[in-house]
Amino acid sequence: MGGWDLMTRVWRLVVPATAYVNPASPGPTISPPSPVSFQTIMADYQSIQALHKAVPPFSPYIAVGLLPYIAFFLLVSTFGLAFYFSTLPKDTIPIREVAVASTASLLGGFGVVALFCSVGVYV
Amino acid sequence: MARWRFSLSLFLLATLGPWLALADHSFENTAIVRTVELGGALVHITTTYAVKALEDGSAVYTIALGDDEHEKTSWLEAKIKGQSAVLPLEKVGYDPKTDIHYYAVELSKALKANASTNLVVETVQTHATYPWPEEAGQKDGQSLKYETDLLVLSPYVTSVQRTKIRSPSPQVHSYTKPEGLEAFTLEDPVTKSGSTLTYGPYKNIPQSTTEDFVQERQQHVTIHYSCDYPVIEVTKLTRTAEISHWGANLNIQDNVHLHNGGPRLKGHFSRLEHQSSAYFGRQPPHIIPGLTLHLPAGIHDVYYYDLIGNVSTSHLRTAPSVPKGSQNNQFSVLELKPRYPILGGWNYSFTLGWDTPLGDSAGWDKESGKYVVGVPVMTTIPGTVVDVAEVKIILPEGATDLEFFPPFPAAMNELSTHVIYLDTIGRPTITLHYNQLTDQHAGVIYVSLLVTYKVPFSAHLKKPLAVATAFLGTFVLAFAWKRIDTRIQRQK
Numbered sequence: 330m331g332g333w334d335l336m337t338r339v340w341r342l343v344v345p346a347t348a349y350v351n352p353a354s355p356g357p358t359i360s361p362p363s364p365v366s367f368q369t370i371m372a373d374y375q376s377i378q379a380l381h382k383a384v385p386p387f388s389p390y391i392a393v394g395l396l397p398y399i400a401f402f403l404l405v406s407t408f409g410l411a412f413y414f415s416t417l418p419k420d421t422i423p424i425r426e427v428a429v430a431s432t433a434s435l436l437g438g439f440g441v442v443a444l445f446c447s448v449g450v451y452v
Numbered sequence: 453m454a455r456w457r458f459s460l461s462l463f464l465l466a467t468l469g470p471w472l473a474l475a476d477h478s479f480e481n482t483a484i485v486r487t488v489e490l491g492g493a494l495v496h497i498t499t500t501y502a503v504k505a506l507e508d509g510s511a512v513y514t515i516a517l518g519d520d521e522h523e524k525t526s527w528l529e530a531k532i533k534g535q536s537a538v539l540p541l542e543k544v545g546y547d548p549k550t551d552i553h554y555y556a557v558e559l560s561k562a563l564k565a566n567a568s569t570n571l572v573v574e575t576v577q578t579h580a581t582y583p584w585p586e587e588a589g590q591k592d593g594q595s596l597k598y599e600t601d602l603l604v605l606s607p608y609v610t611s612v613q614r615t616k617i618r619s620p621s622p623q624v625h626s627y628t629k630p631e632g633l634e635a636f637t638l639e640d641p642v643t644k645s646g647s648t649l650t651y652g653p654y655k656n657i658p659q660s661t662t663e664d665f666v667q668e669r670q671q672h673v674t675i676h677y678s679c680d681y682p683v684i685e686v687t688k689l690t691r692t693a694e695i696s697h698w699g700a701n702l703n704i705q706d707n708v709h710l711h712n713g714g715p716r717l718k719g720h721f722s723r724l725e726h727q728s729s730a731y732f733g734r735q736p737p738h739i740i741p742g743l744t745l746h747l748p749a750g751i752h753d754v755y756y757y758d759l760i761g762n763v764s765t766s767h768l769r770t771a772p773s774v775p776k777g778s779q780n781n782q783f784s785v786l787e788l789k790p791r792y793p794i795l796g797g798w799n800y801s802f803t804l805g806w807d808t809p810l811g812d813s814a815g816w817d818k819e820s821g822k823y824v825v826g827v828p829v830m831t832t833i834p835g836t837v838v839d840v841a842e843v844k845i846i847l848p849e850g851a852t853d854l855e856f857f858p859p860f861p862a863a864m865n866e867l868s869t870h871v872i873y874l875d876t877i878g879r880p881t882i883t884l885h886y887n888q889l890t891d892q893h894a895g896v897i898y899v900s901l902l903v904t905y906k907v908p909f910s911a912h913l914k915k916p917l918a919v920a921t922a923f924l925g926t927f928v929l930a931f932a933w934k935r936i937d938t939r940i941q942r943q944k
Binding site (some may be wrong): 374380389414415430431445449 | 697698699700701703753775776777810811812813814815816818823825826857858872874900902904915916919920921923927928931935
């Protein structure tokens, strides 16, 4: 399944997927929005605004302040496991190599994401 | 009033649009007062209609705008005087014979016969003034001209109307003295008091939306006045707001193309003259030496650069972060100084961006399982018009069930995908296109574009797993490399 196809299937969008031109333009912005000028379904702005004020603020799964330490720990672990991987003998059934490589990759994956966020590239 | 009745009234008004001047007798204007606050790039107009209902149940009042006025108007809002609630307003027709555009305002409650109310209509006009003379030397002053229709058009009979035009400075070089108004006034048709010109009062004006009235009675007036502050225009603004859940961060970046709409520079630019006038505090009014912007509280890692690179001539005073939803009157103040002063006709492009904690702008609704984020549409530069604005919201990768709620309708909406660091399928992006934005659109406390979306937990794992896959590929290569004999001479 290609990336574009996946995108259209996963999203349930209120607005059409193609560019939509407001038939009320050109002309002045009317406050509040005209009730009959749009094809898209738009809930009352004020109710969403009230919801936005009422809901608790966003909180990440992992505290942002811990990310630099997590990045350091995970990437050092990845480096260590990679070194250990290089010393492993060549087994016929490479169970240890696969286990070490998988663990190092997983730690490295999370470590790189934490590293990016720590240096200001918020991914 | 039931919504269906309003819609029915609108339908009737729309079909009878061209005949409104003759058909509609449900109101009478006892007085119309129009106040025009002249500025540089923006002109604020407040029109107060003292209306009296002639029939029971009169609830829909019709406003008429001339074609020229309609073309310049970028903001239109109607309220009852003394009330804060904004009244529903809708365009209902256009008469090609008179070039008049009609808007219907639904009053908060229907009026009985002979009852009255005061309706306040606020409009903001953009590009309504132009520099005159068109060129000015570096040390010269700045003067602008503003043109408007003399009489306020209305499909109803008007007992008395007047127009007050306020100049930002007392220096009014010239103004039109209308003639041929004996039918409406026997006194001086225009009076000047300080920086205020008063056209009127004009009495007993019939329905002014007829073809005869517009052609025979309507006049054009021009005011030539001095303006003591620069005319700042943003020809294009591109705002990108990127949401990161891993970093709990909202990054906002503005690409601004600034233009000085004042008189073009006559002659050459003298840096010596500029430094001298800055030193003695006699900066000419048409030069933009810098900008002071009020940015949100809680911002950090602010960057300001242009085509050449980082611009260090800026000063930032940040305000501490405030909880989402709390009443906040604090702003971070950024004083920008471009590499060169922007004289009339000159352009300057720059990029300004900052990070804010995502918790200050976004929330989590446990009931629906959705995130709700509010992104300011633009940063206000007072008195400035934004000709074209593009507001882009980049949501986290894997976001679904997107819904967006703009504070006012956009000219065009787009959905796309944005691919950046560590992305696999890309991030859903909502782009809204606006024209002719003013400080009214930005609002007092940054009116926000609201977006709701869901991000499943598995979507958060996409990035680490993508990087892990890359690492694993490296390990697979190493695994294969260990088992390949790359020696040149094999041991026997």
